[in-house]
Every structure is written in structure tokens, then in C-alpha cells.
Amino acid sequence: MQYLSHMAQKTEPPVSTASEEPAWKQRAVERSTKAAKLRAEKRLVRFLDAAQAIITEKGTTDFTVQEVVDRSSQSLRSFYQHFGGKHELLLALFEDALARSADQIRAAATGRSDPLSQLKVAVQLLFELSRPDPAAQRPLFTDFAPRLLLTHSVEVKIAHAPLIELFTEMMVRAEAAGQLRPTIKPRRAAALTMQTIMFIAQSNGVSDDETVNPISADEAWEFCAMGFAHP
Amino acid sequence: MQYLSHMAQKTEPPVSTASEEPAWKQRAVERSTKAAKLRAEKRLVRFLDAAQAIITEKGTTDFTVQEVVDRSSQSLRSFYQHFGGKHELLLALFEDALARSADQIRAAATGRSDPLSQLKVAVQLLFELSRPDPAAQRPLFTDFAPRLLLTHSVEVKIAHAPLIELFTEMMVRAEAAGQLRPTIKPRRAAALTMQTIMFIAQSNGVSDDETVNPISADEAWEFCAMGFAHP
DNA sequence: ACCAGGAAGAGAATAACATTCTCAGCGGAG
DNA sequence: CTCCGCTGAGAATGTTATTCTCTTCCTGGT
Numbered sequence: 001m002q003y004l005s006h007m008a009q010k011t012e013p014p015v016s017t018a019s020e021e022p023a024w025k026q027r028a029v030e031r032s033t034k035a036a037k038l039r040a041e042k043r044l045v046r047f048l049d050a051a052q053a054i055i056t057e058k059g060t061t062d063f064t065v066q067e068v069v070d071r072s073s074q075s076l077r078s079f080y081q082h083f084g085g086k087h088e089l090l091l092a093l094f095e096d097a098l099a100r101s102a103d104q105i106r107a108a109a110t111g112r113s114d115p116l117s118q119l120k121v122a123v124q125l126l127f128e129l130s131r132p133d134p135a136a137q138r139p140l141f142t143d144f145a146p147r148l149l150l151t152h153s154v155e156v157k158i159a160h161a162p163l164i165e166l167f168t169e170m171m172v173r174a175e176a177a178g179q180l181r182p183t184i185k186p187r188r189a190a191a192l193t194m195q196t197i198m199f200i201a202q203s204n205g206v207s208d209d210e211t212v213n214p215i216s217a218d219e220a221w222e223f224c225a226m227g228f229a230h231p
Numbered sequence: 232m233q234y235l236s237h238m239a240q241k242t243e244p245p246v247s248t249a250s251e252e253p254a255w256k257q258r259a260v261e262r263s264t265k266a267a268k269l270r271a272e273k274r275l276v277r278f279l280d281a282a283q284a285i286i287t288e289k290g291t292t293d294f295t296v297q298e299v300v301d302r303s304s305q306s307l308r309s310f311y312q313h314f315g316g317k318h319e320l321l322l323a324l325f326e327d328a329l330a331r332s333a334d335q336i337r338a339a340a341t342g343r344s345d346p347l348s349q350l351k352v353a354v355q356l357l358f359e360l361s362r363p364d365p366a367a368q369r370p371l372f373t374d375f376a377p378r379l380l381l382t383h384s385v386e387v388k389i390a391h392a393p394l395i396e397l398f399t400e401m402m403v404r405a406e407a408a409g410q411l412r413p414t415i416k417p418r419r420a421a422a423l424t425m426q427t428i429m430f431i432a433q434s435n436g437v438s439d440d441e442t443v444n445p446i447s448a449d450e451a452w453e454f455c456a457m458g459f460a461h462p
Numbered sequence: 463a464c465c466a467g468g469a470a471g472a473g474a475a476t477a478a479c480a481t482t483c484t485c486a487g488c489g490g491a492g
Numbered sequence: 493c494t495c496c497g498c499t500g501a502g503a504a505t506g507t508t509a510t511t512c513t514c515t516t517c518c519t520g521g522t
Contacts, residue, residue: 035490036498043499060381064479075500080481116460132381146377149434150291150363171459181461188450189459192431196454199430200423203380219419223427227458228402228420229347230412266519267469274470295508306471311510 003048003096044082046072048096051089059132061090061144087152090144095159097140101129102162115174120221122170123197126163127217130201142202160194167194193224234279234327275313277303279327282320290363292321292375318383321375326390328371332360333393346405351452353401354428357394358448361432373433391425398425424455 050072054063065086069079083089105125109118130140149156167190174180180189197220204215281303285294296317300310314320336356340349361371380387398421405411411420428451435446 039498065481066479075502076481077483077501078499081498086480143377143381146374146434150374174459179461181457181459183453184450184459188446189454192446192450192454193459195431195434196427199434200426202377203426203430215419215423219415219423222414223420223423223455223458225458225460226412226462227454227456228405228412228415228424229456230410231457231462270469296510297508306473307510308472308512309470312469317509 003045003092040082043074043078046074047079047082047089048092051093055093055141061141065089087148091148091152091155091159094141094145094148094156098159099162101126101140102166104129105163106166109170115170115177116179116225119167119170119174119193120225122167123193123221123224124217126194126197127201127220130198131204132202140198142198163194164190167191196220196224234276234323271313274303274305274309277305278310278313278320279323282324286324286372292372296320318379322379322383322386322390325372325376325379325387329390330393332357332371333397335360336394337397340401346401346408347410347456350398350401350405350424351456353398354424354452354455355448357425357428358432358451361429362435363433371429373429394425395421398422427451427455 047068051063051068054067054071055061065076065079068089069076083092105122108125109122112118112121130142132141132143145156164187168187171180171186171189171193175186180186200215200220201217278299282294282299285298285302286292296307296310299320300307314323336353339356340353343349343352361373363372363374376387395418399418402411402417402420402424406417411417431446431451432448
């Protein structure tokens with residue numbers, strides 16, 4: 001159900017065999033493979049759950065593979081059988097977290113009818129979810145996205161897709177209601193807003209013993225919605 | 232001249248001795264220390280230059296301490312004599328880069344008289360400077376800031392100070408000219424704008440073989456200035 | 463000119479991780 | 493029942509940062 005998608009191709013046989021091997025053999029192999037595949041998936045989930053638990057426990061994505069292995073009572077051997085490396089694990093969790101968050105936000109937003117109100121709710125919730133360690137479950141650990149943005153930008157983008165889509169939908173509705181600035185396209189507005197919110201929440205989260213910062217969700221919302229210039 | 236500031240206290244004797252030791256001794260020690268201090272600074276600079284060279288060469292902040300040591304023809308021993316660790320080196324370079332960028336941006340902005348125009352120029356230049364590897368010299372390597380934001384948020388904030396200050400000045404002028412939305416304080420507007428621009432430029436930099444993104448400096452500017460809502 | 467002590471170089475030692483490899487046992491499909 | 497792929501256990505490897513040892517050198521004070 002959860003933890004799906006992007007490592008799928010790993011277990012898929014190469015398409016080429018489809019035309020080289022008779023269909024019956026295909027099916028036979030597939031049938032005998034299915035069980036194994038299920039077993040594999042179970043193990044996979046155990047790794048993912050363990051990792052998730054560790055992350056929420058110590059509020060950081062700096063865990064060691066060994067920790068995950070121990071926690072899930074499996075072996076390194078097995079870990080690398082299922083994941084290309086630590087980064088795949090992280091990407092899986094990241095993707096999952098973003099997808100869930102998208103659902104959660106969507107749910108929260110349906111309470112409002114006015115497109116802009118929906119966006120406001122969405123933005124504020126996204127802001128909360130994006131800040132590090134609100135002691136809450138499943139912080140978005142947007143913190144580790146940057147490191148992967150350099151090495152796996154494509155995957156990160158894929159992970160972002162659900163949120164982008166959600167925000168785009170909302171922006172489209174806002175546009176239809178004439179609430180969107182005419183010079184900006186919904187998808188662009190969505191992307192810009194999301195990035196702004198996520199990053200600001202992130203960089204803002206660490207405690208400020210000092211004078212200033214703690215930018216609030218409201219401020220962030222106002223900034224995205226109205227900019228800083230006087231109309 | 233350059234590469235100054237935040238590791239200064241390292242070589243400063245503890246203030247306490249000032250009251251415990253006679254002043255003449257202080258001065259004597261200081262005099263005899265001065266030369267050594269200069270020598271030390273030379274080495275320091277060699278490390279920093281070497282690191283900077285490596286970074287601009289391979290366009291990433293993922294170098295090893297060994298590389299820096301070799302490149303500067305010095306020794307590990309010496310490196311750790313001068314720096315508390317790799318992170319101090321990075322912070323030094325980061326701080327320096329941000330300070331220079333602030334100067335550069337300030338210079339570019341003085342060409343305009345209208346506060347908003349100045350801001351626009353500033354924002355667009357900041358955007359360019361913040362994107363990874365424009366093959367240009369000294370990209371802001373804003374990429375590594377995130378990793379340090381967690382472990383050394385205070386230092387990162389210090390490094391950001393010059394830019395924040397610059398943008399705040401400009402926002403203040405804009406406010407005076409009635410070009411700033413009344414509900415937003417200059418310093419906040421500055422912080423929000425900076426973060427937005429830097430992060431968007433950053434995450435946007437990596438090549439998009441696909442359909443969409445490449446958010447432009449203009450788009451980013453418009454977003455910050457006017458938000459997305461229809462007035 | 464001479465000496466003590468603080469830097470510096472060379473590079474080995476340590477530590478923490480990720481990733482890979484070896485070997486032996488297990489369990490399911492035929 | 494038997495074979496083979498999947499596992500567990502954990503050793504081995506490789507990369508880095510960081511520390512440590514020992515020796516050499518230079519400098520400033522006498």
C-alpha cells in the first residue's frame with residue numbers, strides 16, 4: 001500500500017525477454033516469482049519502518065545503515081539486496097513522506113470553499129510539516145533533500161510531484177476564481193510557493209536564542225500571497 | 232584583507248589574563264607574538280586559497296581535507312593547527328563568499344535610483360550568484376549551507392548578516408518611498424526575499440532535461456515582489 | 463652565538479561509515 | 493528429497509576526517 005513506486009524497475013525482468021521467450025514460460029516464471037516478491041516486499045517494509053522509527057525518534061536523518069539493519073533484525077547482506085544504497089532508502093522515505101503530506105494537506109484544505117482560503121490552509125500546514133522536529137510524527141525531513149538535490153535531482157523531483165500537483169490544482173481553482181495574479185501561471189505559482197514555504201520553514205526551524213527571526217506561518221503565507229511590493 | 236573574521240577568537244589570548252598580568256608583559260608577549268601571528272595568517276590564507284581553487288575547479292564543495300593540504304603544500308598537522316576542522320574552513324569560505332557577493336550586489340544596485348529598481352537588480356544578481364556552477368568564479372555554493380544549518384546555525388546566520396543587512400537597507404529605502412507593502416517590516420521582507428531567492432535559484436540550477444521548471448530570475452523577482460494573489 | 467620551545471612536516475594510527483564479500487544455513491519449488 | 497536463491501552473521505575494504513608521534517626547523521630571548 002505504502003512505500004511503493006520508484007524502486008520498482010529493480011525487480012522487473014528486462015522487457016527484451018518478452019519477445020524472446022514463449023509466453024507460457026513467462027507466466028510460469030512470474031508465478032513462481034510472485035511469492036518471493038511478496039517476501040521481499042515484507043523485508044523492504046521492515047527496513048523502511050525501522051528507518052522511519054529511528055528518524056522520528058532522534059529527529060534527524062543522520063542514522064547509520066547498521067542502525068536500520070539492527071532495528072529491523074535483518075542483515076546488511078539483505079539491506080543491499082533490497083536497496084541500491086542508503087540514498088535509495090532515504091528517497092523512498094522522502095517520497096512517501098511527501099505523498100502522505102500531500103494527502104494530509106489536501107484533506108485539511110477541503111474544509112474551505114474559497115480557493116485562496118484553501119491555499120492559505122495548505123500553505124500553513126505545509127509550513128508546519130516542513131519545520132524540523134516539531135516533536136510531531138513524520139517531520140518532512142526536508143533537511144536532507146538538499147544533499148540529494150545535487151546527486152539525484154530527478155528522483156527528488158519525482159518525490160515532489162504529488163505536492164506540486166496538489167498546489168497546482170489549488171492554484172488553478174484560484175485562477176478560475178480570478179484570485180490569481182494574471183501574469184503568473186498556476187504551475188509556476190505552485191512551484192514557487194512550495195519551495196519558498198518548505199525552505200523557509202526549514203531554515204527557520206532551528207532555535208533562535210537571539211533577537212529576531214522566527215518567521216511565522218502567517219508571515220510566510222502573506223509573503224507568498226502578496227509579495228512585498230505595495231500595489 | 233579578505234578571509235577574516237570569525238575564527239579570530241581562536242588566536243586571541245583569554246581576556247582574563249588582561250587583569251591578572253601586568254600590562255607591560257602583555258605588550259611584550261603581544262609583540263613577540265605578532266610575527267608568529269602573521270606567519271600563521273599566511274598559512275591560513277594558503278589553505279583557504281587552495282580550497283577555493285579546488286571548489287571552483289570541480290564545482291562542488293565535496294573536497295577532502297587531504298586535497299586542500301596537498302594543494303597548499305602544507306601538512307595535516309598544520310591544517311588542524313589552524314582550523315577546528317573542515318567545517319571551519321567551509322564556514323570561512325562561505326562567509327567570505329557571502330560578504331563579497333553582498334559587495335558585488337551593492338555595487339550593481341547603485342546604478343539605479345528607484346528603490347524597487349535597486350531591489351530588482353539585487354534580487355536578479357543574487358539569483359544568478361546562487362545557482363550552482365554557472366562556470367563562473369565563486370558560485371555561492373549555497374548548496375552546502377543546508378548541511379551546516381543544522382549543526383552550526385549560528386555561524387551560518389553570521390555569514391548571512393552582510394546580505395541581510397544589504398537587503399534590509401534597500402527595503403528600508405523602499406518603505407520610505409512608500410513602495411513597501413505596509414503590513415510587512417523591512418527586515419522581514421529582506422529575510423524572506425533572500426531565502427526565497429537563494430533557495431529557489433539553488434534547487435532550480437540542476438539541469439532540467441524535461442518539460443518544465445527552469446524558473447528564471449525574472450519570475451523569482453516577480454514572485455517575491457508581488458506574490459501570487461490578485462489584488 | 464646558543465638554547466628552549468613552539469610550529470611544521472611526514473605520515474602512521476584511529477574512528478566512523480558505507481559498501482562489498484565470504485561462508486554457512488534455511489526453506490520453498492520442482 | 494534436493495537444489496538454489498535468499499539470509500544472517502560478520503569480516504573485509506575503502507574513504508574520510510581527525511588525532512597522534514616523532515623529528516626537524518625556525519625564532520626569539522639571553
